[in-house]
Amino acid sequence: MREYDIVIVGASAAGVSAAQAAVDRQAGQTILLVGEEDRRPYKRTSISKSFADDFERDAFALLEFEWYTDNAVDLEIGIRVERIERRHHEIQLSNGEVVRYGKLILTLGARPRRPRFSESLRKAVICAVTIRDIERLRAAAVHARSATVVGTGVLGCEVAEQLTRMGLETHFVGRNAHLMDRYLNPQAAQYLTELYRSHGVQLHLQTATPRVHHRDDAFELVLAETGERLRTDLLVYCIGLEPRTELARRAEIAVNRGIRVGPDLRTSDNDIFAAGDVAEHPGGVLTHLWRHALEQGAIAGANAAGADEQYSVVPFRVKCEVFGHYFFSISRPPKHELARHDQREYQNGRYICAYLRRGRVQGVIMRDDKDAQKRYMQAANEHWEIERFEQEFELA
Ligand SMILES: Cc1cc2nc3c(=O)[nH]c(=O)nc-3n(C[C@H](O)[C@H](O)[C@H](O)COP(=O)(O)OP(=O)(O)OC[C@H]3O[C@@H](n4cnc5c(N)ncnc54)[C@H](O)[C@@H]3O)c2cc1C
Known part of the structure; x- marks a missing residue:
């Protein structure tokens, strides 16, 4: 042995x-x-x-x-x-x-999470988690006309963008009102959502997980809210x-x-x-x-191997770069804690939202200031005073 x-x-x-x-x-x-x-x-x-x-x-x-x-x-x-x-x-x-x-x-x-599917549906649906999944998705996309991505988190956004770039008619289905709702605030999420619309992606938001049928090498999704039936060649689940x-x-x-x-x-x-x-x-x-x-x-x-080291979770940013735009989020307070934070927003080509407590930065949402991302992360993790934050990023 x-x-x-x-x-x-x-x-x-x-x-x-x-x-x-x-x-x-x-x-x-x-x-x-x-x-x-x-x-x-x-x-x-x-x-x-x-x-x-x-x-x-x-x-x-x-x-x-x-x-x-x-x-x-x-x-x-x-x-x-x-x-x-x-x-x-x-x-x-x-x-x-x-x-x-x-x-x-x-x-x-x-x-990957996925709804309870029959065995045949399970095999036909793609969950983009391994490189094998991506190879399969790519190979199928080359011959497909349309694709539907269910799940509007970061991974769903990336996959929907790539399929759109491949020239497929892309449908994007999610439960929330905006894309990446979990990490972005309504302003940044709205911008991201409009970005997909402007690239011709068909959004089906505030939609519960659809019923799915698979026949003749295509899928039919029934959207409960509207009763609409969506026919699609490819179906990708990115629901966590x-x-x-x-x-x-x-x-x-x-x-x-x-x-x-x-x-x-x-x-x-x-x-x-x-x-x-x-x-x-x-x-x-x-x-x-x-x-x-x-x-x-x-x-x-x-x-x-014999050391005695300890791990503590230091927040790290979540990012999403799609259609030439960069979205960043670190330590956004959960919705139930928002009332305990002040919020300052800045716009000038880029968009920045700082969440504050007692005048110190707790979390940041940012769009299109990619080169400074490490410093935004530092600002949130070190809880910079707002004056330093505004000075550093020339926001005042
Ligand atoms: C498509 C995709 C894009 C992502 N993009 C980002 C990003 O941009 N930024 C970011 O921070 N995070 C991203 N993530 C998340 C990030 O990839 C994960 O946090 C990270 O991969 C976790 O690493 P891990 O080693 O813990 O697990 P994994 O990377 O999940 O690896 C676990 C491995 O263990 C293998 N395994 C499981 N069970 C067994 C077994 N019994 N025997 C043998 N092997 C086994 C699996 O096959 C797998 O290869 C992304 C995730 C996905 C799926």
Whole structure:
């Protein structure tokens, strides 16, 4: 039986970052990185932003193959971990092999939410989460005339933009009144919404999840509010992601919405860590951003290799760049807390909204000042005084 000091399950942002940190912390350890996708780890964030143009198979790879061999990290792709046997420190792979671990790091990510579909509908609908999904979507889009994207969050916006750029008649269906409602304020969201309209995207907003039929290689969506029937060649769902907890749940590791971890990213089992989209942090926090997955992976990897580091979630911006415009949001107060904040808005080509408490910046929404994005993030995280904020960004 093969044995490793550290086994990492899930080969993406958090998994690769964990492997790098474990190597940096202590050379000479034996490390196995297993991932079920069929190619070497890649930058997931890039796949939804540029598929209107063709791309090479390994266009978004995070590291060259040499990095894994040079650092004696065994990378096994196209293999799923089926079971964790905690008592014996073993995992079972989808090829039947059993491997023993000293420490185990779970970086299993998240899977797309979708309505309850029949098996055939499930296969026909695309959820744009893996590079395989995007390749399939691209290949189908080349021959299609129309597409419908359900879900108007960041991912939905990116996918709808790319399909429009490919020349498809694009329909965009969402529950809220505006696009990206969760992160933007009404002004920025309205601007984004109008941007899609101006590019000919047909918006169906404030619409509950539609009923769907699939026949003759096309979909028919029934929009409950209007009774309208929409015929479309392609159907893409981007209605959110949920942590992939089932492997941990079956192994009786503590799970809530995600796999529960402490500040050192240990799970309820001392020898098992979790990081990235699959992890749930104290206070029930799920992070679901690339940068956070990298940071958590680094800490889990270092700790599995003997360090004693702590993780605390520092807010990071959410951005969306579509049709040549850049939208940015960090720490927008939730709706129920808005009344406790002052709000200042500035317009002059760009748009900026600062949320304030006691004269200090708590959150920022911004459009079209991309070059300054890092400083906006700094302003929100360091709670700059409003005078400094206005001076720095020449807003006064
Ligand atoms: C299309 C898309 C675009 C995005 N764009 C942005 C963006 O612009 N900015 C941003 O901050 N965030 C973005 N995100 C979110 C970001 O990609 C995630 O936060 C990040 O990928 C999380 O990294 P992870 O390593 O935790 O999980 P994932 O990247 O989800 O990787 C988990 C991996 O584990 C594998 N796995 C799961 N179970 C098993 C098993 N049992 N055995 C073996 N392997 C397994 C999965 O197949 C997957 O490859 C985007 C997400 C998507 C889907």
